[in-house]
Amino acid sequence: MLKPLVAFTVLCSALAALASPTPAAPPVRFGPEVLPILAHQCFECHGNGKRKGGLDLSSREALLKGGKNGPAMVVGNSIKSLLIEKVTSVDPDDRMPSKGDPLAPAEIATLKNWIDQGAVWDVTVQGLPPKPDVKPHPVALPPGDGNPIDRLLAAYFSQHHVKTDETVDDRRYARRVFFDAIGLAPTPVELEAFVNDSSPTKRVDLVKKLLSRKEDYAENWISFWADHLRSGTTFGIDGRDININGWLLAALRDNMPYDQFVRTLIDPGKDGPRGFVDGLKMRGVVVASERTEIQATQNISQVFLGTQLKCATCHDSFTSKWTQNELWGMASVFADEPMEIARCEIPTGRKAVSGFIFPEIGTIDPKLSKDQKIARLAELVTSKDDGLFARTIVNRLWNRVMGRGLVEPIDSMENPAWDANVLNWLASDLVASHYNVKHTLELILTSKAYQMPATDDAEVTNGGPRDGVTFVFAGPRFRRITAEQYADAVCAIGRTQWKLVAPPPQGGWPTKPDLKNDSKSDRAWTHIRSPLQEALGRPDRNNVTTIRDTDASTLQALQILTGPDLNTVVARIADKLIAEKLDGPGLDADGLIDTVWSRGLLRKPSADELKLSREILGTKMTKDSVSDLVWSVISLPEFQVLD
16 A cells, blocks of 8 residues: 555656756756765765666766666756656656655755756765874974964965965954954053053963953853853753853863863763753654764764764765764763664664774773763763864864864864864874963964964865865954854943843743853853844854854844844943943043944044044934944944954
């Protein structure tokens, strides 16, 4: 009875897919649209060195050549292409893929349109990439004086003909390093003191001073780590507290050694920060791929080892050499009893054997108790023999303050670094400093490489070349300040904090506060994600987020210009500015303009800007006109971007 039903279902899918495309069918892109279908649906039998039936789908030429049944496609004619015939076959014994569900109508339509449009193949499909190298690689520091990073990069810059004689001026450097170290803009007083300082070591001194501001440092970097550890301001669906912000804030405030930091997150014990490894427990029947043990394994590997295992959850990965047995073996470390491996949610009858995905570092005895296995895993991940562990965090820190990692994408540490010497030396130095993250940040923030003018390099966000141009580092990238930093910078104009002037979230404030959080701060990170912060890239933290979306969008512009959150905040800042002037020197237009520009953009307005600001305020200053002046400043790219 099932076979006719399956045949009917496939027939319906086939008819839907074979319907003539509309004249306005958009161009199909091979890399983001076609390749994932081939990789996940076809490469198990016809890719990565496998040629079932003589058919290889890893290149355009191989598709045209076909297998024992002839060419797999006819360019420009999908209806006559064997590939489309097979994926739309109504006979389950003839349909491809032969295992699992048939392709969805949308997937078939993508393949069909791609062939009809000429089957453009603009991405090289290579063999499976190697697994990441886990060995430490010590690097000898070139002789000479100065920052070690600059000494290491000298040969790179010479090879690539990069000019390094120019650095940003004091004002730009101060703004850049204030935001990167503590997430706040300097006050006009702080900025002028730095600019007027004649000491030759003033930039190094400034970085040291900023990193010593423990509370401000912690409140800036907590957003970075909350993204990675998916620690938000909500509670798990099953009522468990998965918010570890209180512990996280204390760890950052104390500059906890990074190896201890990670060991505690992996093996938190009964009363430690369990939210990261406990994960989100779903309601009702939980499919195998959503089990908390699987979540823990995927997240530990991604965050601390720069290794993506998600594709190996349901089957051996088609895009890497990771196997299901390896992922489920590490997941079983967190299980109370041996886990049965499921392929695409179907139990296989095979039991996972506890282990670590990098056995060359060490193994885990399956006979140990659950607590002992978890402790052993934490020990292996953070071992000094695990060079990948140190390289991954160094790469994340570099990416955060430079705008691009030494390795890209940052969760694909199997890829080569654009300068392996810098990556490996910084990793070894981090270990030698007893995993002092502030030490590594100080080296980066005081390097001339960091002080170079910002660039808009010719490469896409995933690290690949654009228009044939290979990435060459020539300075930090232009970067937009984070959602939380933007909100705090707006508030700095009125000398206030976000939570004091922003409207409460829908439904009011949480009734279950984080009792471990002893912070008295009202900075933006303490506020539940608002529509404004969401538009500016703050994630919901239901999933690990290692890099935020920084592309400009219409939604961002709408939230900045018309969003109710910012509207309320700006109106209250206007009240504060008016009250401040009335309590002080009086409500003077030019004085108020100078205040807004100095606090917002760290400079005085030009003659033209002053004229326009006067026109905005009008002859009689009101709350609305002062609000408009604030809007005019916080809407500028200069306010939102680090250059």
